[in-house]
Amino acid sequence: MAEQHAPAPRDPAPYDALLLLSFGGPEGPDDVVPFLENVTRGRGIPKERLKEVGQHYFLFGGVSPINAQNRALLDALRKDFAGAGLDLPVYWGNRNWAPYLTDTLREMVLDGRRRVAVLATSAYASYSGCRQYRENLADALSALEAEGLPLPRVDKLRHYFNHPGFIGPMVEGVLASLADLPEDVRADAHLAFTTHSIPDAAADGSGPVAEHGRGGAYVKQHLDVARVIVDAVREETGVAHPWRLVYQSRSGAPHIPWLEPDICDHLEELHGEGVPAAVMVPIGFVSDHMEVLYDLDTEATAKAAELGLPVRRSATVGADPRFAAAIRDLLLERAAAERGKAVERCALGELGPSHDLCPIGCCPARSERPAAAGADSPYA
Incomplete structure (x- = not known):
């Protein structure tokens, strides 16, 4: 398969950080039920039922591999950025387990980060794969606002299923x-x-x-x-x-x-x-x-x-260096677009590159909740 890569600019401005946003998972037997309580919060599922569901995790010692895989991807991203001469810090936050998204965003704010590109570990459009992450970002921003902290602007990078x-x-x-x-x-x-x-x-x-x-x-x-x-x-x-x-x-x-x-x-x-x-x-x-x-x-x-x-x-993409390079491409193309530059976007197949900004009505919420990084975001 011939892969066409447009020459990418190396300037990450206006972004001063990249946030890897993921689902999270337990890292020991004692974490399993609390983790599942986080995942199912608000659904009224009894703890006994969660223990039954948790058997999948207990078969693997109560450890989900997802956090270790995210650490590997973080390492791959940092190596790729360094090799490309891209001086940009990479942070990591999860929806359902430590490191929690709100804690990571707070750390970023205290480190002086004010314009953050976000890469979610979900490549496709759906409520759970996109809008719910945007709702999580809005919840985290609301929490920081209640603490009196300055709010960073967060921009979710486009869907990369066809990169x-x-x-x-x-x-x-x-x-x-x-x-x-x-x-x-x-x-x-x-x-x-x-x-x-x-x-x-x-x-x-x-x-x-x-x-x-x-x-x-x-x-x-x-x-x-x-x-x-x-x-x-x-x-x-x-x-x-x-x-x-x-x-x-x-x-x-x-x-x-x-x-x-x-x-x-x-x-x-x-x-x-x-x-x-x-x-x-x-x-x-x-x-x-x-x-x-x-x-x-x-x-x-x-x-x-x-x-x-x-x-x-067959294998998933994981921390493959080509995927790390793709994330760099996505970051730099969005940065150039935010600066008003014309950008050639990499995409295979018939659908073309996805949108940068989720439009109103995209993957509608199950209930009325604010979501960041979209046309309907209260945090512009």
Whole structure:
């Protein structure tokens, strides 16, 4: 796959810091239930039920890998910035566990940071993948305002699902997984592109209003990424592998429709059709966090073994240096745009680069809550 990178300016102005904003996860058995209480706050879920859900974490010693992966990405970003001559500090804050977003923003303010670019570890448009992070930013700014601290301006960088630095490592991961399959099943292997299932209603309302409809921007963006990867794999191997977008990690009430099919159901379907092998490609996830380790590496892999279906799971992007360089590209293009410069934006596929500023009505909230870094932000 040919990757086209526009020459990037090296001036980060007006930004004086980058904030890596992520989900967070427990780092020991005692953290699991408090972490899940943070995740589900306001939903009235009993503690006993949270303990049941926490069994996924207890299987891995009560530790989610996401914080370690964010530390690795921080290190990769700092190395990339230094290598590119970009003198910009990088901070890290989480939605649901330490280091908490409000604490990190307070630290940034006390360090004198006043204009902050924000990179969320979610590449696609959806309420939980975009607007909820913007609501978290507004909550943190409100807390700092109540403390009498000066408020920084925060700008969330655009969705990067179709950036070459995000897609390239995933293509490489699919090729490696195919090569790892037995030779006699490799050419006929199916590709199962997986992402987090969300309620149908949330998917239908994802993205700007013009993109609302069945599946919304959330499904369209994933399908576009899958097509790009399939085309790149065909260019490399000469094989056009059959593929489908499927879902995982569903939660919530069973009577509410969520995106389907589930990955395990899909594997059963493939087996029933006589498909000889499959590669699970987690395009919806930035790193190998718990939902990848449990839902794919544990649950779906066990289902495949039960069926006698050879499967491999391709790698997520994680802290790949190409992804770190992509984040630098996103930061510098936004900085140039904020200075009024014309910018060539990197994007593969048919959808083109996403918007810088979330418009009104984009991924609407479940309830009325202020959100930063958008056209409707009270913190301009």
